[in-house]
Amino acid sequence: MSGTPAIRLTGLTKSFGSVTAVDGVNLDIAPGEFFSMLGPSGSGKTTVLRMIAGFEQPTSGTVELFGKDVTADPPFDRDVNTVFQDYALFPHMSVLDNVAFGLRVRGVGAKERAATARDALALVRLEGYGDRTPQQLSGGQRQRVALARALVVEPKVLLLDEPLGALDLKLREQMQVELKDIQRRLGITFIFVTHDQEEALTLSDRIAVFNEGNIVQLGSAEDVYRHPATPFVANFVGSSTVFTAEEAKAILGTKGACSLRPEHIDIVRGKAPAGTISLKGTVFETIFLGASTRVIVDLDGGKRVAVLEQNDMSTKETHRGDTVTVAIHPQFLSTLA
């Protein structure tokens, strides 16, 4: 990464009593990046976000914003804004006043801030909703108001704390597209906290996978998916069959622990293609997923593997109890740390 990072975290640590929520995180985030912090609840990702925003004081370590140490600065002195998980819209203000709030406290005149706030509402496609109260809006609309309210003060970095968590699937997918579009148009840095691996893969330029208070893997969506660094990542981001070093040696004849995506195993009818590792097993369970079927196979050595079969025209049905041969392409085995 060249130039000054938008955000630089150095040795960032946060303890609550005897519990260490964040344990020495080091991270650089580039300007204009769509960056996701992905992890299960309690992994420390939200606490990191809250320390960047200034709501939590780190126990140790520093937060730099475009090269300036802001660790000791209160939230209102930081050029970052947050879209909260529960939106946190002010219930006693109209939608327009909510959006204009940041301008109001900066001393912008009433006319100018109303005009700017209206532009921001247009950006999130809520023209004409300014006179309503937050209570009169749907969840998706509140989400957009929260976004407009944070963007109207032109932050250098926008923090999003599970912003789509409360929306239903269709709306969530639609908002993902819009978020990505807005980020691209404004060119500001987005830091997106989520526990939804699919959301992180869809949206992000880069992903930091959090577990137990630290980053366990950092890379592009493709990187993290194709080459998970640890068994945790292999199973938190998508699903994988993980082979320990002993299992790999005994079953696959390869060296070192590795993981394998279910879409990289085939059930072969007839002869296994050359260069593949072919293994015999019994079908334990089949799960129909629509476009594909997930087949759980118990290999003869006792190891259980998951196979994802595309339901295209050539597919033959597999049943519970069938004896099958699976083929593994060794180049898709991903070495684990």
Add this chain to the structure above:
Amino acid sequence: MRITPLTKTALWAAAGFVLVFIYAPLFVVVANSFSTSSTLAWPPPGFTTEWWVRALTNEAALNAISTSVIVALASTFVALLLGTALSFALQRFEFFGKSTVNLLVVLPIALPGIVTGIALNNAFKTIMGVQLGWATIIVAHATFCVVTVFNNVFARLRRVGTSLEEASSDLGAGAWTTFRLVTFPQIRSALFAGGLLSFALSFDEIIVTTFTAGSGVQTLPIFILDNMFRPNQAPIVAVIAVVMILIAIVPIYVAQRLTSSDSR
């Protein structure tokens, strides 16, 4: 739940009896204030507004009313300031001894008035050497008025949570601006409800007042007690009592309406 017709009738009767028992005496007071009998004979032998005219031109009674209003306003003002500050301290911050402070704050409303009265009387007179008067009544009333404000504001702060304040600060507002534009509008009705209750509590307080008023200042309840059994003053007392009922009912009614309309 299913209730048999007999039980239902019995419950209605019991409820009716209790309400009649509470409110009938109040109607008697209202009726007496217009009675021609100066000894509150029942049933009233005739109708007159004489007592109302005499009460409303009685200087001692009017003084007592204004004393009570001023004391109630002052102690409510003190209670609003201290109660709000306390609820912020106990709701928003962590500190050593927090639960003890919480208990100590709420305790005065549970303490018998006579105990508070004796204790404050002692403290003012013998320990601090303060002359009993306006200030001592106001301080004494504030000790329990604080609790009503505290209870209301504390519960509201807990319900509102901190995320709105965080959002405000995130958008660039300093602590005072956040309080003015975000927190205060959220707790305004709780302050109003707590303040009204506090006013009502102070307005009819008699026990603590007796111990802390000294001889120069007479609040309305003390005036009534002093005049109740004097010859020919009884109907005037009835008039004052009606005035008190009115002054007490309105704030309680408004406070109740406010709190119920808030709890979406």
